[in-house]
Amino acid sequence: MIAVNAEVLQLLLLLSAALFSLGVYGVLTRKNIIGLLIGLELMANAVNINLVAFARHQGGTAGQVFTLFTIALTVAEVAVGLALVILLHRSRRSTETDAAAQLHG
Amino acid sequence: MSHQTLALFVLLSPLVAAVVLFIVAPLRVRGPVSAGITIASTAISLGASVMLAMARMFGQSAPNVDIQAAWLPGGGKVLSTVGVYVDPVAAPMMVVVALVALCVQVYSLGYLGHEPSRDRGRYFAYHALFAFSMLGLVMAPNLLQLFLCWELVGLASYLLIGYYWTKPSAGQAALKAFWVTKFADMGLMLGLMVLFVKTGGFDWTVPPGQVLMTADAEVIAGLLFLAVVGKSAQFPMHIWLPDAMEGPTPVSALLHAATMVAAGVYLIVRAYPIFSLAPTVLTFMVYLGAFTALFAAIVAVFQDDIKKVLAFSTCSQLGYMVAALGTGSMVSGYFHLTTHAFFKALLFLTAGSLIHAVHSNSLHDMGGLWKKMKPTGVLLIIGSLALAGFPMTSGFFSKDLILEELLHAGHIVPLIAAIAAAGLTAFYMTRVVMLSLFGAPSEAAEHAHESPAVMLAPMALLGALALVGGLLHGDFAKMAGAEAAFHITPVGIIATATGLTGIAAGLWRFSPGKRAAVGSQWVSAPMRFVTWLTGNAPVDRAFALFYRRVMLTAAAGVAWFDRYIIDALINLSGWAVLKGAERFRRLQTGRPADYIYAVIAGLIALTAMGVM
Amino acid sequence: MIAMIALSLIALCVVSAGLFAVRSTNLVHSVLWLAVSLAGTSALYLMVGASFLSAIQIILYTGGVITLMLFGVMLTDRNETTKIGNPSERKRLGAVSALAVFALIASAVSSMSFTGGGSTIVHTKAIGQALLTEHLLAFEALSILLLAAMLAAIVVARRRDP
Numbered sequence: 001m002i003a004v005n006a007e008v009l010q011l012l013l014l015l016s017a018a019l020f021s022l023g024v025y026g027v028l029t030r031k032n033i034i035g036l037l038i039g040l041e042l043m044a045n046a047v048n049i050n051l052v053a054f055a056r057h058q059g060g061t062a063g064q065v066f067t068l069f070t071i072a073l074t075v076a077e078v079a080v081g082l083a084l085v086i087l088l089h090r091s092r093r094s095t096e097t098d099a100a101a102q103l104h105g
Numbered sequence: 106m107s108h109q110t111l112a113l114f115v116l117l118s119p120l121v122a123a124v125v126l127f128i129v130a131p132l133r134v135r136g137p138v139s140a141g142i143t144i145a146s147t148a149i150s151l152g153a154s155v156m157l158a159m160a161r162m163f164g165q166s167a168p169n170v171d172i173q174a175a176w177l178p179g180g181g182k183v184l185s186t187v188g189v190y191v192d193p194v195a196a197p198m199m200v201v202v203a204l205v206a207l208c209v210q211v212y213s214l215g216y217l218g219h220e221p222s223r224d225r226g227r228y229f230a231y232h233a234l235f236a237f238s239m240l241g242l243v244m245a246p247n248l249l250q251l252f253l254c255w256e257l258v259g260l261a262s263y264l265l266i267g268y269y270w271t272k273p274s275a276g277q278a279a280l281k282a283f284w285v286t287k288f289a290d291m292g293l294m295l296g297l298m299v300l301f302v303k304t305g306g307f308d309w310t311v312p313p314g315q316v317l318m319t320a321d322a323e324v325i326a327g328l329l330f331l332a333v334v335g336k337s338a339q340f341p342m343h344i345w346l347p348d349a350m351e352g353p354t355p356v357s358a359l360l361h362a363a364t365m366v367a368a369g370v371y372l373i374v375r376a377y378p379i380f381s382l383a384p385t386v387l388t389f390m391v392y393l394g395a396f397t398a399l400f401a402a403i404v405a406v407f408q409d410d411i412k413k414v415l416a417f418s419t420c421s422q423l424g425y426m427v428a429a430l431g432t433g434s435m436v437s438g439y440f441h442l443t444t445h446a447f448f449k450a451l452l453f454l455t456a457g458s459l460i461h462a463v464h465s466n467s468l469h470d471m472g473g474l475w476k477k478m479k480p481t482g483v484l485l486i487i488g489s490l491a492l493a494g495f496p497m498t499s500g501f502f503s504k505d506l507i508l509e510e511l512l513h514a515g516h517i518v519p520l521i522a523a524i525a526a527a528g529l530t531a532f533y534m535t536r537v538v539m540l541s542l543f544g545a546p547s548e549a550a551e552h553a554h555e556s557p558a559v560m561l562a563p564m565a566l567l568g569a570l571a572l573v574g575g576l577l578h579g580d581f582a583k584m585a586g587a588e589a590a591f592h593i594t595p596v597g598i599i600a601t602a603t604g605l606t607g608i609a610a611g612l613w614r615f616s617p618g619k620r621a622a623v624g625s626q627w628v629s630a631p632m633r634f635v636t637w638l639t640g641n642a643p644v645d646r647a648f649a650l651f652y653r654r655v656m657l658t659a660a661a662g663v664a665w666f667d668r669y670i671i672d673a674l675i676n677l678s679g680w681a682v683l684k685g686a687e688r689f690r691r692l693q694t695g696r697p698a699d700y701i702y703a704v705i706a707g708l709i710a711l712t713a714m715g716v717m
Numbered sequence: 718m719i720a721m722i723a724l725s726l727i728a729l730c731v732v733s734a735g736l737f738a739v740r741s742t743n744l745v746h747s748v749l750w751l752a753v754s755l756a757g758t759s760a761l762y763l764m765v766g767a768s769f770l771s772a773i774q775i776i777l778y779t780g781g782v783i784t785l786m787l788f789g790v791m792l793t794d795r796n797e798t799t800k801i802g803n804p805s806e807r808k809r810l811g812a813v814s815a816l817a818v819f820a821l822i823a824s825a826v827s828s829m830s831f832t833g834g835g836s837t838i839v840h841t842k843a844i845g846q847a848l849l850t851e852h853l854l855a856f857e858a859l860s861i862l863l864l865a866a867m868l869a870a871i872v873v874a875r876r877r878d879p
Contacts, residue, residue, distance in 0.1 A: 001766045001838075002720040006831040008765070013826040015728040015761075019735050019754075021819035024705070026739030028698045028811035034744055034789055036697065038751050041782065042735050045758055048774075056765045059837040061847040067770055068848070071777050072859055076866035078782050082789040083870035089793040090876070097697055698807065705814050712821055 004056040012053035020046035033085050033095050037078060044074040108160070112170040112189045114153040115199060116244055119237035122146035126230035136225030143229040144210050147236050151203035158196040162580045166193070173246050185307050190246035197439075197581070198243045198371055201446045202364050204570075206236045208563035209359040212454055215560035216355050216461055228268055228353070235261035239364050248300065248376060249307035252293055255336070258368060259286050262360050266352040278348035285345040285648075289335020293372075296328030300379070309376040322382035329376055330386055337369030339427060340397045341644050343420045350412040350466075354457030357412060362419050362453050363446035370426045374439050380430070387431045391511070394428030395519030395526075397421065402529035406536070410466045411456045414537055418492065419449055421526055428523065429507040432514035437506035440581045444499035448491035448571035454564045455485040459541055461560070462553035468537065473546025477553045480561050482542045484568045489538050491571040493531035494604045502575030505597040512596050520596070528603040535611025544617040724764055731757035744790050752783045769841040 002008060019042055026039025048067055055063020085095055092099040122142050126133045133139055160167035170191035177184035191199070210232055217225050238257035245251035267279030297307060303321045304311060311317045317325075333339070338346040349361050360366070373380055373390075380387060401420035408414045422445050429438035458481045463470050475482045491498040494505070504527060511520040546553075555561075734754035741747040755778040762771035848856050 002724060002764055004765050006833070008721070008724065009831050010826065011724065011728065012761075012765070014823060015732060017819055017822035017826060018732050020822065021815040022732070022735040022739050024701070024818050025811050025815035027701055028814055029807045030739070031807075032744060034786060034793070035739075035747060037786065038738050038747055041751060041778075042738065042754065045755060045778075049758060049761065052762055052765065052767050052770060056767060057831070057833075059839065061839055061843050062852075064767055064770055064839065064844055065847050065852050067767075068773060068844075069855065069859055071770075071773055072863060075777050075781050076863055078785055079866050079870045080873070082785050083874035085789055086792055086874045095793045098695075100695070102695065698811070702810070702814060705818060708821065709817060 004053060009053055009057045012049060016046045016049040016053070018046075019043075019049065031096050031098065033088065033097055033100075034082075036097060037081050037085075040081075041074065041078065044070070044077075048074075108157060108167060108170045108191070109172055111153040111157050112172065112191050112244065115150045115157070115203070116189050116237065116240050118146040118149040118153075119143075119233050119240060123230065123233035123237050126226070126233055133226045133230050134223045136220070136222035136229070139226035139229040140210070140214055143233040143236075144207065144214075146233060147203060147207045147210055150236065150240060151200070151207050154196070154199040154203045157191050158200045161191075161193045161196045162577075171246065185247060185249045187250050188246045189244045191244060194374060194439075195243050197443055199240060201443055202239050202243055203236070205359055205363040205446055205450045205567070206232070206239070208450065208567055209355045209454070212358075212457070212560050212563045213353070213355045215557045216457055217353065218557075224268075228265075231261055231264045231268070232359075235265065235360065235365075239368070242368055243371065245375075247307040248297055248309055251372065251375065252297055255293060255332070255368060255372075256290065258360075258365050259283065259290065259336075262286075262349070262365055265356040265360060266349045268353055268356065269351065272351065275351040278345075278351040282345040282349045285342055286335045289332050289342055292328040292331025292335075296325050296332070299328065300325050310378045311382075317379070317382055319382060319384075322379055323385050326376075326380045326383035326386040327389075329372060329379070330390065333369035333372055333427070334393070335369075336372075337366050337423045337427065338420045339369075339393055339424060340400055340420075341647070343397065343401065343417075344644050344648065346420055347413050347416045350410070350416050354412065354453055354460055357416070358450045358453030358457065361416065362449040366419060366423060367426075367442045367446060370423065370430065370438060370442050373427070373430045374435055374442075377430075377435050381433065387433060388516075390431030391428045391514070391516050391519050392431075394424040394426070394431055395511075395516070395522040397424030398428065398526040399424075399522040399529070402526040402533065406529060406533045408533075409468050411459065411468050411471070411537060411541065412453070412466055414468075414533060415449070415452055415456060418452075418530065418533070421530065422449065422492075424526075425504065425507050425523060428516075428519055429510055432510040432516065434506075434510040434513075436581050437503070437510045440578055441503035441507055443577070443581070444491070444503040444571070444574045447567050447574050448488045448498075448500055451484060451564060451567035451571050452488040452492065454560070454567065455481050455488060458556040458560055458564065459485070461556055463547070468540040470547050471541035472544045473542075474553055475542040476546075478555045481556060481564070484561075484564045485542065486538055487568045487571055489534035493534050493608060494527055494601065495608075496601055497575070499571050499574035501601070502578045505594075505600060506578065508596045508600050509594055512594075524596075524600050524603050527600050528607040531604040531607030532611045532614075535608050536615050539611060539615035539617075544615075720764070724761070727757055727760050727764065730754075731761065745787070748783060748786045748790060751786070752779055755779050755783070766838060769844050 004012070023039045023041070023043030023046060026042060027036055028039075030036045030039060048070055051063055051067045051070065055067065088100055089095050122145075126139055126142060132142065157167075157170070170189060173186035173188035173190070175183040176187045210229070213228065213232075217228060220228070235258065238254045238261055242251055242254035242258060245254060263279045263283040266282055267275050269275040299321070301307060303317060303325070304315055306312060335342045346361060346366065350357055352361075398421045401417045401424060405414050405417035405421065408417060422441070426438040426441050426445070429441060458478070459471055459474060460466055462474065462478060462481075465471075487498075491500040494500045508520060508523055508527075511523060731754050734750050734757060738747050738750035738754055741750055755774065759771045759774040759779070762768070762774055
């Protein structure tokens with residue numbers, strides 16, 4: 001175990017930023033919806049790392065409990081998202097994001 | 106009963122009758138029921154009117170009845186009022202309206218006796234509406250209510266002229282009357298607007314402490330006079346009146362001789378405080394009235410339809426009234442209105458009686474009716490004498506007063522025209538009497554029979570008034586606070602002599618023997634030209650030309666402006682919105698990435714704002 | 718010091734796996750790279766002393782999410798060799814945007830100076846007690862949310878019988 005001092009915290013935050021940016025990149029460039037979901041997962045994970053880093057930096061339980069909640073929320077999101085992917089695939093025979101672009105102006 | 110209650114009775118009983126008859130169809134479709142309701146309501150009105158008038162004439166002076174209810178409140182102020190107002194000016198007119206209306210309604214029982222019950226019901230419902238409107242006009246406490254009733258009277262006139270709605274000519278005549286008077290009514294409306302702007306009210310008297318500039322008074326009076334020209338059938342808007350004879354004869358007697366056409370004259374009488382401030386308009390009235398009097402009298406000489414003779418005669422007599430009012434003498438014009446209402450209604454009713462007997466309007470289908478219809482004949486002669494101004498009849502007094510006033514005011518040319526018109530009036534009435542009553546009876550006249558008593562009784566009542574109505578002239582003078590007692594003057598003698606000459610010429614020209622010689626072709630070729638020139642055709646044509654050239658062109662211009670300027674602006678704004686939306690909707694691409702770009706752009710922008 | 722190096726190595730692993738996850742042209746590979754990244758994160762948690770969360774991360778993410786995603790891929794893409802790739806016209810703009818975001822956050826992080834930092838150990842027992850006492854309402858609400866998500870997923874993905 002390693003104590004989360006200022007240096008470690010900085011490292012973790014930078015890691016989180018990098019992961020988040022990769023998520024952004026994935027969301028922006030992927031055409032496949034599952035690819036897009038992967039990007040989203042990376043972003044959520046980056047957020048979780050942030051939370052944990054601060055929680056360990058500050059001590060106490062609240063931060064970790066909150067992280068537990070966000071993890072659970074992400075799982076719920078993925079479950080619903082994948083259900084939508086299956087539905088979309090069934091109705092459009094495609095999992096491309098452009099297949100769901102009917103609301104364009 | 107207090108005078109307030111009486112005044113309300115005068116106005117409300119015809120209103121109740123009209124409302125009941127218009128709403129309750131089962132009553133309306135039954136002719137006798139409808140007639141009963143209408144006649145009863147008019148009788149109540151007449152009784153109350155007489156009581157109100159008696160207390161204001163013959164030297165008595167009861168206080169004015171003035172019941173007003175606020176109307177059109179707005180912005181803490183009351184725009185106007187409605188109500189009843191009875192003063193010495195309104196009282197005689199109320200009696201005239203109610204009396205003639207009652208006579209005509211009773212007469213109609215006989216005249217329209219053969220009509221289907223349903224149609225008679227409708228007819229009497231219209232009569233109730235007319236009685237209410239006309240009395241409302243007479244008793245109006247201000248010019249705004251007068252205007253409303255003025256329009257209602259126009260509506261009643263339209264409905265009654267078009268009573269024989271299956272006849273296309275009746276429908277056309279009704280429309281013509283409606284549109285011509287409506288055109289003129291614009292003057293009344295605009296005049297009221299100007300009046301309101303200048304004085305802040307619709308009163309016919311300028312409120313104390315306010316001064317109406319002469320120029321403003323001229324504008325207002327001129328606009329009001331335009332409405333008078335239309336309603337009282339002055340040249341050139343007289344064209345609707347002869348056509349209005351398509352209506353039943355009793356209607357002509359009531360609306361187009363005695364009361365409605367006199368509404369224009371009554372408007373001048375009512376708004377005299379304003380008119381008296383407008384000298385130019387008054388002078389114009391003198392000349393236009395005198396011209397109409399002469400012109401219509403000339404035309405009347407050449408008419409073969411007995412009702413058209415009387416119609417043009419009405420124009421002519423209204424011209425007298427307008428000219429009289431123009432001289433600044435309210436009393437003489439108003440008095441002639443009253444006497445004229447009696448004898449002209451009488452003449453129309455007798456004409457109706459003759460028409461009823463021979464089933465034709467043409468004078469040539471009559472003749473020799475004296476033997477068959479003595480009472481009608483006597484009444485026709487009485488009416489004719491009164492109209493011709495035969496000494497001691499009512500027309501004699503009132504016409505004389507007018508001529509005197511014309512001389513008094515120094516209007517010599519109109520005076521000569523009026524005297525000439527008086528001679529012509531005597532001539533054409535003698536012609537009517539001679540052609541219809543004497544000479545060889547025509548085929549139709551062979552089977553003629555006298556009208557029933559229900560028609561003769563109202564005629565007799567009006568005949569009596571036509572004879573003795575002139576004796577009221579002193580009371581009329583007192584009513585207006587003037588002391589215009591009757592004098593025998595040179596002008597009166599000349600006019601009477603002219604009238605007698607006209608009668609003599611008529612007797613000679615249309616004596617049975619002479620008439621047999623010339624037959625109906627009594628008009629020589631030059632006279633035919635005069636007939637054409639003075640008939641309705643040229644004026645009608647001028648109006649049609651005005652309509653086509655001016656009105657339609659103006660309308661086309663307005664339509665063009667509306668289509669290519671107003672509509673174009675509206676379409677342009679719609680087009681601009683549409684085009685803008687075309688551009689903006691592209692923002693919604695539907696691709697998730699684009700929305701995230703927007704989020705990132707926003708993030709960067711916010712950070713930039715925070716840094717700066 | 719050794720711990721610091723180990724932490725950095727794990728962080729490098731996590732970032733690299735993330736990069737492969739968003740760059741891989743094979744969707745199945747992409748999902749598996751995500752699994753590596755998430756497992757690395759779990760190791761990270763373990764290292765900084767959040768052992769409970771580390772376990773949760775493995776169970777929920779690597780166990781649940783990755784399995785779900787693989788199922789999703791298998792159910793929709795019958796052809797396993799389908800190349801997804803990143804369309805070239807999107808790559809440049811995406812990369813610029815991602816770099817901008819990274820620069821933004823990194824500059825913010827580096828401009829801040831953190832102090833202190835304890836080495837207090839938080840036991841799982843304490844977390845459990847906090848969950849069921851202090852955060853009970855949120856915990857129950859989360860349960861309901863998960864139930865709703867489960868039902869929603871079933872209802873949405875269910876094949877409707879005609």
